Amino acid sequence: xxxxxxxxxNPKESISRSDRELLAAGRILADQMSGQLMAGIFGNSxxxxxxxxxxxxxxxxxxxxxxxxxxxxxxxxxxxxxxxxIQEVKPQAIIxxxxxxxxxxxxxxxxxxxxxxxxxxxxxxxEENTGHLLLTKPIYGGKAVALFTASQIPVVVVLRTRTIDxxxxxxxxQTDIKNLSLSLDSSRVRTRLVERILEQSEGAxxxxxxxxxxxxxxxxxxxxxxxxxxxxxxLKGSVGASRAACDLGWVPTSWQIGQTGKKVAPxxxxxxxxxxxxxxxxxxxxxxxxIAINTDPNAPIFKVAELGVVEDYNNIVPHLIEEVxxxxxx
Amino acid sequence: MKIAICIKxxxxxxxxxSELHIDRDQKTVSTPNPSxxxxxxxxxxxxxxxxxxDAVEDSELTALSFGPExxxxxxxxxxxxxxxxAVLISDQGIESADSFAKTKIIATALNQLGPFDLILxxxxxxxxxxxxxGSFLAEELGLPCVNFVTQITKEGENLHLRRQTESGWEVLExxxxxxxxITNDDTNLPRIPKVRDSMMAFRKEIPTLTLETLNLDAQExxxxxxxxxxxxxxxxxxxxxxxxxxxxxxxxxxxxxxxMEELKIV
Numbered sequence: 001x002x003x004x005x006x007x008x009x010n011p012k013e014s015i016s017r018s019d020r021e022l023l024a025a026g027r028i029l030a031d032q033m034s035g036q037l038m039a040g041i042f043g044n045s046x047x048x049x050x051x052x053x054x055x056x057x058x059x060x061x062x063x064x065x066x067x068x069x070x071x072x073x074x075x076x077x078x079x080x081x082x083x084x085x086i087q088e089v090k091p092q093a094i095i096x097x098x099x100x101x102x103x104x105x106x107x108x109x110x111x112x113x114x115x116x117x118x119x120x121x122x123x124x125x126x127e128e129n130t131g132h133l134l135l136t137k138p139i140y141g142g143k144a145v146a147l148f149t150a151s152q153i154p155v156v157v158v159l160r161t162r163t164i165d166x167x168x169x170x171x172x173x174q175t176d177i178k179n180l181s182l183s184l185d186s187s188r189v190r191t192r193l194v195e196r197i198l199e200q201s202e203g204a205x206x207x208x209x210x211x212x213x214x215x216x217x218x219x220x221x222x223x224x225x226x227x228x229x230x231x232x233x234x235l236k237g238s239v240g241a242s243r244a245a246c247d248l249g250w251v252p253t254s255w256q257i258g259q260t261g262k263k264v265a266p267x268x269x270x271x272x273x274x275x276x277x278x279x280x281x282x283x284x285x286x287x288x289x290x291i292a293i294n295t296d297p298n299a300p301i302f303k304v305a306e307l308g309v310v311e312d313y314n315n316i317v318p319h320l321i322e323e324v325x326x327x328x329x330x
Numbered sequence: 331m332k333i334a335i336c337i338k339x340x341x342x343x344x345x346x347x348s349e350l351h352i353d354r355d356q357k358t359v360s361t362p363n364p365s366x367x368x369x370x371x372x373x374x375x376x377x378x379x380x381x382x383x384d385a386v387e388d389s390e391l392t393a394l395s396f397g398p399e400x401x402x403x404x405x406x407x408x409x410x411x412x413x414x415x416a417v418l419i420s421d422q423g424i425e426s427a428d429s430f431a432k433t434k435i436i437a438t439a440l441n442q443l444g445p446f447d448l449i450l451x452x453x454x455x456x457x458x459x460x461x462x463x464g465s466f467l468a469e470e471l472g473l474p475c476v477n478f479v480t481q482i483t484k485e486g487e488n489l490h491l492r493r494q495t496e497s498g499w500e501v502l503e504x505x506x507x508x509x510x511x512i513t514n515d516d517t518n519l520p521r522i523p524k525v526r527d528s529m530m531a532f533r534k535e536i537p538t539l540t541l542e543t544l545n546l547d548a549q550e551x552x553x554x555x556x557x558x559x560x561x562x563x564x565x566x567x568x569x570x571x572x573x574x575x576x577x578x579x580x581x582x583x584x585x586x587x588x589x590m591e592e593l594k595i596v
Contacts (some may be wrong), residue, residue, distance in 0.1 A: 072495075073502055076474065100495045104477050107465035114430070116557035119454075119461045134560070139458050140359070143347045146458075147561040155557075190474035192503040194490060199498035235596070249516030253480075254498060260371075260453065260513060268595055277344060279456070289595045291586070292571070300346065306593070308571045309586055315579030316586075323587045 002035035005091035005154070007082060008054060009101055010043040010072045015053045017208065020166030022097040025124060025159055027058035027167065029133070032126035033092070036060045040085045040180070042078055044071050051177040057167040061176040063088070069184050075104035076188040082109060084182055086154060093133055093150075095124070095157045098263075102158050110156040117156040118148055120259075122163045141259055141278035142285070161207065162265040162286040199254040206257070211237030211268045212287075214257060216280075217244040218273020218294060219313060225251055227317045228272065234324045240264065242274045257283035272313045276301025293317075331389040331484075331506070334446040335379050335413070336436060336463065337372040339397055339404040341365070343456040347564065357562050359457075368404045371452025373520035374480075375512035376411055379450050380521070382482045383414075390414040392443060396436055398425060402536055409531035410523035417443060421540045423548040431551040433466040438544045440471070447506040448489075453478055453513040464511035474508045480515040 006026040008019045015023075023039065030037035039059035041050050043066060051062040063085055069077045082105065086094060094109070096102035103119065110117030122145075123136040132149045135157060139146050206212065213232040215225055225239065232239045240262065241255040257264055259279035265286030272293045274280060281304055284290060292305035295312050302308045309316060342365040351360050368376070376393070383389045392415040393408035395401040405416035419439050424431060440446060449471075454461035468475030480499075481492040491502045494513055512518065523531070541548055574589055576582030590596045 073500070098496075100478060100493075103461060104465065104475060107462040108469045108475065110462075110556075111430070111433070111466045111469040114554070114556065117462060118557065120459050137459070139562075140350060141343045141456060143350050144352055144359070144562060144564045146559055148557045149560055150557055152556045190504055190508075191476060194501040194503050196495075196500040197498045243514065247514055247516060247519055253494060253515045259459070278347070279343075289593075291590070291595075302571045302573075303567065304569050305571045306569075306595075307574055307586065307589055309574045309576075309582050311579055311582050316583050319580045319583030320587065323583055327587070 002033040003038055003089055003091040004030045004033070004035060005038045005040060005085065005089050005094045006059070007094065007096050007102075008039055008041045008050070009078060010070070011041065011046065011050045015050060015057060017166050018097045018099065018161050020057050021161060021164050022095060022159060023054065023057040023059060024167035025164050026095055029093070029124055029126060030060070033131070035092070038063065038089050038091065040082065041065070042070050042081045044068050048177065052175060053169070055173050055175050055177070056169040056171055058173075061178065063178050063180040065180040065182050067182060067184055069186055069189060071193070072101050073191045073193050074189050075101055075108070076190065077184055078105050079109055079112070080184055080188065081180070081182055083112075085180060088180070091154045093157055094154045095159055098158050098161050106156050106158045113154070113156070115152040115155055116148070116150040119158045120160050121157050122160050124157065124159070138282060142282040143278045160263060162263040199252060206238050206240055206255070206262045206264055209238040209264065210266050211235045212240050212264055212266045213237055213270045213272065214240040214242065214274060215245055215251070215272050216242035216274030217248070219245060219250065220273075222250040224313065227313070227321070231317060231321050231324065234321060234328065235268070237266070237268070242277070242280050259283065271301050271305070272317065274301055275299045276304065331382070331386050331447045332444065333379050333383055333389060333391045333448045333450065334440055334444065335372070335375055335391065335393050335408070335450040336467070337376065337393055337395050337404055337408060338369045338452070338455055339366050339395060339401045340369045340455055340457040342367045350564065352562055352564055354561070354563055357559055359562070366400065366403065368407060369452050369455045371454060371456070371512060371514065374514045374518040375450045375452045376408055376413065377518040377520045378480065378482060378512050380412060381518070386484050392417060394419060394436065394439060394443075396420070396432060405536050406531045407523065409534050410528040411521055412527060416534070416536045418536055418538045420538050421548070423541055424551060427551065428554050429460065429462055429466060430554040430556070433463065433470050434551060435541070435544065435546060436463075437467055437470040438546055439539050440467070442539070442544065445507065449473070449507070449509045451509070451511050453511045464509050468509040471509070474504055475511070476502055476504060476508065477511045478513045479510045480513060481517055482510070
C-alpha cells in the first residue's frame with residue numbers, strides 16, 4: 001500500500017498547529033492514494049502523548065524516537081533517524097512542515113537519496129489519471145506558480161505553513177504506536193548550541209494572531225511603529241513588518257512577514273506604508289481581510305487589498321486610534 | 331580564513347507582474363526589459379562574508395558564480411564590493427544543468443580552488459526559491475550546513491553563528507570547514523560599491539573554469555532529472571480594492587472605520 005510519511009520534530013508539550021497542518025495535508029494525500037499516513041516523531045523528549053495526539057490528528061501509525069542527541073540544532077543526527085524510518089516505511093513521499101530544521105534536513109536528505117526535493121510547497125495532490133504526486137510551489141516572489149512531479153521516490157517536500165487548516169482531533173482513531181530504535185552516530189554532531197532566544201511580537205504570536213497591524217518603509221523609522229503598537233493593542237492584535245523595515249533595523253527581524261519571514265493568516269491585516277512587493281504578499285496570502293494605507297495610489301498592495309486609503313500614516317493612524325478608542329468606550 | 335561565496339545572477343524579481351511573461355508551452359520565464367541582479371540573499375551573504383573577512387586576520391574571500399558568460403557582471407560587482415577574487419564557472423555544454431549536476435560542478439571547483447574554511451550561499455534564490463544549493467554542497471562535500479545565518483564571529487578555533495529560527499534566533503558554535511546559508515537582517519544590508527572600486531573591478535582578472543578545467547564530463551553529469559516541471563503560469567487575480575476617500579486624514583479614518591464595520595471586518 002502506498003504510504004505518505006510526515007515528520008514531526010522536537011514537539012513541545014503538545015503537537016503544534018503547524019504539525020497539525022502537516023497531518024491534515026498528509027491525511028488528504030494518503031486518502032487520495034487510498035494509502036496510509038505514517039508519522040515519525042523525533043526529539044530529545046518525545047512522550048506517548050505526542051504519539052497519541054498524532055494518531056488523533058490523522059496518522060495511521062506513529063513511529064516514536066526520543067534521544068538526547070535529537071535536539072533541534074543537530075540536523076545531521078535527525079537525518080539518520082529519518083533515513084532509518086524511510087527504510088522501514090518505504091514511503092512515496094516524505095513531508096516536513098516549514099521550519100528551520102526541516103530546511104536543513106530535507107534538501108540534504110534528497111541529495112543523499114538522489115530524489116527530488118520541493119521546498120515551499122503550497123499544494124500537494126495526487127493526479128487522478130497517473131496517480132503521480134503533483135506539487136505546487138510559487139516562484140518569482142509569488143508572482144507565478146510552478147507544478148512538479150517526481151520521477152524518483154521518495155520525493156522530499158517541505159510544506160509552507162498556513163496553507164491548510166490544521167487537523168481536528170478524533171479520539172476514536174485506532175492507536176498504533178511503534179518505538180523506532182536508532183543507533184545514532186554522535187560523531188555527526190557538529191553544531192553546539194550556545195544560546196537560544198525565543199522572540200515574541202508584542203501581544204500574540206504573529207502566526208496565530210487574528211489581527212495584525214503591519215508597517216513598512218513608509219513608516220520612515222522605528223518610532224512611528226509605536227503608533228502601530230497602540231492601534232494593535234486597541235484591536236487586540238499584533239504588530240508585523242515588511243522586510244524593508246526589518247532590514248533597516250527599525251523593528252526586530254522576527255516581525256518580518258513575507259516569503260522569507262512569517263506566514264500569517266489573520267482575520268484582519270492592515271498594511272501601513274507597505275508597497276506590497278510580491279514576496280511580502282506571500283506572507284499574507286492567508287489573510288481574510290486586507291486593508292492598505294499608502295501614499296502611493298499605484299502601490300501593488302492595493303491590488304490585493306479589500307479596502308484602501310491613499311494617505312500618509314501620520315495623518316490617519318492617530319485618528320484611527322481615536323475612532324477605535326471612542327467606539328470601545330461606547 | 332579562506333572564504334568562498336557562491337552567487338547567482340537572476341532576473342530582477344522585483345519587476346511588476348505585468349512585465350513577467352510566461353510561455354506556458356516552452357515553460358520559460360522572460361521579461362521585455364531584463365534587468366539582471368545578484369540574488370538578494372547572495373548579496374546579504376557577500377556582506378556577511380566581507381565583514382568576517384575584515385574581522386579575521388589573513389583572510390580572503392573568493393566569489394564564484396555558475397552560469398552563462400553574462401554572470402561576469404555579478405562577479406565584477408562582488409569585486410567592487412571588495413571580494414578578493416572572483417571566478418566564473420561556465421560551459422555551454424552544461425548551461426541548463428539540473429541541481430545535482432550544478433552541485434557536482436561547483437563542489438569540484440571549490441575543491442580545486444580551496445580548501446575553504448567557509449562556503450557561503452544565500453538562503454534561497456529570489457526567482458525559483460530553490461533553497462537547496464547550500465545543503466546540496468554540504469552533502470556533496472561532507473560538511474555541516476547551518477541555515478539562516480546572519481552573523482559570524484570567530485571564537486578561538488571555532489565560529490559562532492547567529493541564525494534565525496521560526497521562533498526567534500540562536501547562536502550555534504561550529505568548527506570549520508562548513509557551509510552556511512545566509513539570510514537578511516539589519517547587519518548585512520549589502521554595501522553599495524564605491525565608484526572607484528567599481529572601476530578597479532573592471533581591471534581585475536576573472537578566470538573562467540570550464541568542464542574541461544574541472545575534469546568533468548558533460549555526459550556523466552546529465553540524466554539526473556528527479557523532478558519534472560509539468561506546468562508554469564501566473565494565477566489569475568480578480569481582487570477589487572474599494573478606495574476610501576475623505577477630505578483629510580480625520581475624515582478618511584472615520585470613513586474607513588465605518589466601512590470596516592459595514593463589511594463586518596471589525
